[in-house]
Amino acid sequence: MKKIFVDYEKCVACKACETACAMENHPSHSLFGLLGDKKTQVNVRVLAVEHEAFPVSCRHCEPAWCMDACPSGAISRDSETGAVILNPDMCKACAMCAMVCPFDAISFKETHRARYGRDVAYKCDLCNDRVKNNELPACVAACHSGALSFREHDQLRRDQAVKNLRVYLLGEEKLPKNFELYRELRRKEFAQRSGEK
Amino acid sequence: MKIVTIGTGMAAAEFVDVLRKEGSQDEIVMLGNEPFPPYSPCVIPFFLAGEPLTTVYWKGESFYRNKGVTALLDSAVAEVDAKRHRVRLSNGRTENYDRLFFATGARSWYPQPQWLETNGVFGFKTLTDMLAIDDYIREHATRRVVVFGGGFIGVDAALALWHRGLEVILVHRNTRLLSQMTDEDGGVFATRKLREITGIDVRLKTTVTDIDIRDGALRGVKMSNGDSVETTMLIVAIGVSPNSEPLVGNDRGVVVDETLRYDPHIYVAGDVAVTPHALTGEPAIYATYPNAMLQARTAVRHLLHGDATYNGSINTNVLKKHIDFPIISAGTFEGDPVTWQNQHLFRRVYLQNGKINGYQLIGDTRVSGYIYNLYCAQVRVDKIIAPILADNRGDSYYRSLMGFNQGQLG
Known part of the structure; x- marks a missing residue:
């Protein structure tokens, strides 16, 4: 199956993925609709770890521990896309899924899909409807820097191996120069901030 | 076949x-x-x-x-x-x-099975129980319920009926609710927060000793501390x-x-x-x-x-029903406790030989999956567990993945 992959060295923490995800999941599908709306649902979050930053979300694991832990029949796998899908109509927000998810990819709140006036679990659904329409997931489509891609894992690994070989044998640059410079800047800024504490 | x-x-x-x-x-x-x-x-x-x-x-x-x-x-x-x-x-x-x-x-286990013959006394285990309780509340316009038993099922019952709008009195014999899922400190913390969030009247170190029946219907209960409460509904969930x-x-x-x-x-x-x-x-x-x-x-x-083996069970559980206040627990509470808490959260891990032997995570689910995995994997965590427990951003897994954690996974 195709999954969303993160090349964290290319992430510039612009959060375009978060915004696009929120818009995709909002009934208005518009940026203005999100503003001030507590029910806004964002399934991806850009996490800063020291000088690095990268988006984290559901990995649609196989086997999916959340799916095996769900006692209400709310989590299932789409047979076509392989996406792990959460049905908010069946979800009782009991947190069995969140209790076992290693990636903290499942959160709780009253979203626009919650039907019973209480919180439900929500997570990335791989933009399942978009993917079935041969579109990219919203976050991937919105990523300006090429940090996010939507691909088959095997293909990604093969390409990565070829690229590493080219870097090693032919001396090709691993990252574009501007990314290298930006990463150096971030490292220095972080070191400076840490020193100030 | x-x-x-x-x-x-x-x-x-x-x-x-x-x-x-x-x-x-x-x-x-x-x-x-x-x-x-x-x-x-x-x-x-x-x-x-x-x-x-x-x-x-x-x-x-x-x-x-x-x-x-x-x-x-x-x-x-x-x-x-x-x-x-x-x-x-x-x-x-x-x-x-x-x-x-x-x-x-x-x-359900009942201390006095004959109580169930009284109209208004219920168990809280099966769908039959739920339908009977639902019918009873509708027919009698029930306003107040006494729940006897503050374990998982008792608290579950109390929260469901609280959510429905009933006045709930929760009677439990132990010093804290959920006494099997928590240790003393964690349980006391959880009990206090549940009281604050819901306003449920929790009576600890108390049991229901007798019921008051009039015309075959429940009118009240008597408790071990001498109190009497008027109620037309009693739920027994003590085991x-x-x-x-x-x-x-x-x-x-x-x-x-x-x-x-x-x-x-x-x-x-x-x-x-x-x-x-x-x-x-x-x-x-x-x-x-x-x-x-x-x-x-x-x-x-x-x-x-003809070929499969069961690798054993894991005793991990979470109670998060009707309110956004999860109580997570696993393993046994023996060994060296490492605790982190603030006003809203209580997190404690018990270590034995540097490995997680049991844990309680009360108030949110943020680090629960990572800790669950460290518990199942039985890796040494004594050098890294303190910052993980204090993690409020959900980045500790990624920190260790990228080698930013002080100390080493053993």
Whole structure:
């Protein structure tokens, strides 16, 4: 199956993925609709770890521990896309899924899909409807820097191996120069901030 | 081959579901002592809180038809004759089997079974209980309920009825609610927060000793501390016992081998099965859904392919119902405690030889999955656990992944 992959060295923490995800999941599908709306649902979050930053979300694991832990029949796998899908109509927000998810990819709140006036679990659904329409997931489509891609894992690994070989044998640059410079800047800024504490 | 399940609960439903998914065309008979499609006991309290009944049928309302199963419902099982491969029902009917899946679950335990003869006294375990409670509240416009028992089921009951708008008095004999899921500090913290969030009247170190009956209906309860409370509804949820009598003649559960079998033709799973703990080997009944599910799938693999072993159960559980205040616990609370807490959260891990032996995470789920994995993997965490417990951004897994954690995973 195709999954969303993160090349964290290319992430510039612009959060375009978060915004696009929120818009995709909002009934208005518009940026203005999100503003001030507590029910806004964002399934991806850009996490800063020291000088690095990268988006984290559901990995649609196989086997999916959340799916095996769900006692209400709310989590299932789409047979076509392989996406792990959460049905908010069946979800009782009991947190069995969140209790076992290693990636903290499942959160709780009253979203626009919650039907019973209480919180439900929500997570990335791989933009399942978009993917079935041969579109990219919203976050991937919105990523300006090429940090996010939507691909088959095997293909990604093969390409990565070829690229590493080219870097090693032919001396090709691993990252574009501007990314290298930006990463150096971030490292220095972080070191400076840490020193100030 | 004819396969019979005793029980239509979560283990039995998963067992049948996976059998069919694996391509089994065998004749399947499911015996149940209630008249419903398979339902989720975790979900049924939400029906009382006002959510649709259809959502309790976690595998669909047409499960029996969809799976091509003969369902004999409303029939209790009296006895399993393992020699003759025959099940005798309490209505006299018998059912033969080639393979039996024994998943009878557990039932409420009542200190005074005669209380149940009084209109207004209920258990809180089955969908039958929920429907009866729902009817009763509607008919009597019930405003106040006393819940006797502050374990998982008792707190679940209290929260569901609180959510419905009833005034709830929760009576528990221990010093804190959820005393099996928590240690003293964690339990006291959880009890205080539950009180603050819901306003439920929690009476600790107290039991219900007697009930006040007028014209066959409940009018009030008397408690061990001398208090009396007027109420027309009492829920008794002080414990459960496994329904193992039809197979072994006592209610101590059924001990199974590593293939989950009691004898070559009988598989046992769910809240009636005594299985070893996956990490400690300690045999016990580990009554949570993920264990039941894994047992059912293991039994299917063994039945169809003759080769499968059950690696043991994990005793981890979470209570997060009707309010956004999860209480998570796993393992045993022995060893060196490492604690982090603030006004809203309480997190404690017990370490033994540097490895996680048990934990409580109260107030949020942020680090729970990572800690669950560190617990299951039994890696040394003594040098890294303190910052993980203090993690409020959910970045500790990624920190260790990228090598930013001080100390090393052992």
